[in-house]
Amino acid sequence: MLRERVEATLDKVRAGLRSEGGDIELVDVRDTVVYVRLKGACGTCPMSTLTMKNWVESSIKKEVPEITSVQAI
Numbered sequence: 001m002l003r004e005r006v007e008a009t010l011d012k013v014r015a016g017l018r019s020e021g022g023d024i025e026l027v028d029v030r031d032t033v034v035y036v037r038l039k040g041a042c043g044t045c046p047m048s049t050l051t052m053k054n055w056v057e058s059s060i061k062k063e064v065p066e067i068t069s070v071q072a073i
């Protein structure tokens with residue numbers, strides 16, 4: 001199922017985020033869009049936009065090509 005594949009990819013990303021004092025929560029997957037919430041240090045980091053696009057979104061799109069975008073809420 002799509003949600004499980006996204007969660008498995010986030011588990012890989014999560015290790016890196018936790019090493020920096022942050023975390024990420026999968027909120028929802030609707031159609032081809034993933035909604036996540038950055039937590040901890042990542043929630044207030046000025047680089048979080050770059051982290052989302054360059055790392056989280058690219059990782060998910062690579063592992064789950066059906067996904068078209070990742071949105072932080």
